Amino acid sequence: MFKHWTNRWDELAVLVDTGAAYLAYLIAVHVYLTWLNPRVATVELITFYFSFSPVLLALNWLVLKFNFKGYSRRWNQLPAEARMLVLSNLESTLALALLIFFVKATWFSRLIFVLLPVISLILQLTVHTLTKVGVNRFRLGGMDVRRLIVMGYPKRVKIFARTVDAVPEAGMEVIDRLEIPLGSVEKGHQGIDKLRQLLHSTVVDTVVLALPMADDVMMNAIRMAHQQGKEVRLVLDEVGAFAYKSVLYDFYGNSVLVVNSSRGQQSARQAVKRIMDVLFSFLGIIVTLPIMALVALLIKWDSPDGPVFFVQQRVGLNGRLFPCFKFRTMVPNAESLKEEIAHLNVMSGPVFKVPDDPRVTRIGKFLRKTSLDELPQLLNVLLGHMSLVGPRPALPSEVERYGEDYRKRLSVRPGITCLWQISGRNEIDFEQWMQLDMEYIDSWSLLLDFKILLKTIPAVLQQKGAH
Missing domain, CATH: 3.40.50.2300 (Response regulator)
Known part of the structure; x- marks a missing residue:
């Protein structure tokens, strides 16, 4: 009986938060059409927004249901529920953006994307705070114990x-x-x-x-x-x-x-991560295709004897080998010259890094500084070899030298960027690098991935730790 009522409470909490998100959408549309941009408020546009509202209602319900564990009446405190609501609003906004992109709803204002999650979070946190205060007073009176x-x-x-x-x-x-x-x-x-x-x-x-x-x-x-x-x-x-x-x-x-x-929530979030990887890598390839074409021409102009791409076997999920794609940044015979400059290696552990590596071409230096050499790895992400966010893919020779403490890196898909990428890259030593990867694996969440992706952009622009 109690479990039955617990489920009803949880379902009610999901519905209330969904209602708050829906109300936030109506408020955001009203603010946009009435205060921010009233000159576009035609009957046709208003009809578009309101006809789209049931879709948003269903979307928010699904996302909030997905984050179900935030609705424990007793065992979670308000800060835990607040984190859940922040994540839910981020996921809803991202899902809405993808939906609008695919249905080509060009009439949908970008300002609403800013207003909607902010207003929704404020309303939901207000409801949760008032509920906590009210229920706590109820329990202090000796009820529902x-x-x-x-x-x-x-x-x-x-x-x-x-x-x-x-x-x-x-x-x-x-x-x-x-x-x-x-x-x-x-x-x-x-x-x-x-x-x-x-x-x-x-x-x-x-x-x-x-x-x-x-x-x-x-x-x-x-x-x-x-x-x-x-x-x-x-x-x-x-x-x-x-x-x-x-x-x-x-x-x-x-x-x-x-x-x-059930471990369903974690599995579901891994599924969402994979869906996001596929969508963003596909969009990324389309958007950067002209840039990649230009980079390919520059590589052939600067170093005509070698191929455009450098393909190397790397270790992926649970030890699977895969061909990792990069733009070639070195002379064609770079591997044969490696032993001659081994004494210049500045990285501890099994990783090999040489600052001002003499094997790097002129264009290669620019590509490395700007991380443009890694653009082909979007194809690895699309194919499922890699993820957008995850530990960097290691060479088989590096993995052979891993201690037991670091083999956990192989339990997740490797990624294009991770905590190491935004924390100094080559400026940190091997042990710190591994510890950052362990920290990422142990504390992984979709929200952490969003944070890393957002921080990667300024890290790349500032060329932080790039050699």
Whole structure:
């Protein structure tokens, strides 16, 4: 029954935020046609905007539904919901822009793209803030209280129970603590028996477990709670924090995991990332085709003996080899000259970088400075070898020299740009480079990709760290 009402609450929250986004669209159109550009406010244009509104309504609902985990009434705090709303509005605006591009709705004003996400975010945050304040007051009056059993190591049980007591606005009450000392098999069996009695004899909404993921007591407790339809949440230890397949919440400083939650959201976001890669790489190829044609002519003019493109085997997702395309920036026999200048290498680790490399052609220096040599990699992105954002693709010889700590780089598609690209490129050493890649993989989100793409533009224009 409670799960049923929880789902209804979540669905209502999605609908309310969708309604706020729809209202924001109407306000943005009104502001544009009434205040900012009233001279274009014809009946035909107004009809276009309002006939387009159901499409926007459906689009916002889908995006907000996609970010569903932001709607936890108790376990998420307002800052977490605010981050979710920022991401949702960015995704909605991007999806709207792509939709308008494909349907060729040239009548749609760019100013509305600026107004819409700002107004939508303000309205949604206002609703969430007022809701939090109202619901918290409701719970402080003793209504809508969830009854918890906390089971685990004594210290961790006390910390979590103390947190619940400190935040009565979360609407939770610890009705019993089942403390199991480390390594005590007898206490573990007693704890399971006591949990069974409590589940049979009293009202229990949630079982909170503060035990190691591999503990037999934990698994028995999970099975028992699930048999009786009880929600189970885990207070994570350092090992449990690697359980990426579940949804993670921060409950006032306690990392809490929802057991058996689907990984669909992460998979869905990876799918969105791939869709964005395909769309933007395709558009990028079309837009930059004249530039690439000019670059090809300049390369042949400057170094007529060699090919236009430099194709090299690189290591991609999970160790797959693929041909990485770049414009050739060196003399045709550059690889045979590598040993002669090996002593000039300035990068630590397995990476080879030489400042003012004598093998680089005149045009090649310009292409590297401006990163134009990497434009053909848009084709790698389109083909699925690479992503727009991700760790730079490594050579097989470099991967062979990786330690265990760095092989995680192969768990994602390599990219054209990443944290390394916007943090100094060749000005940082190999260890820093690897750490930035690990940081990107561990904290990946669509919002992080957007930030990196936006920061890449000034980094390239400033030629930051380019050799």
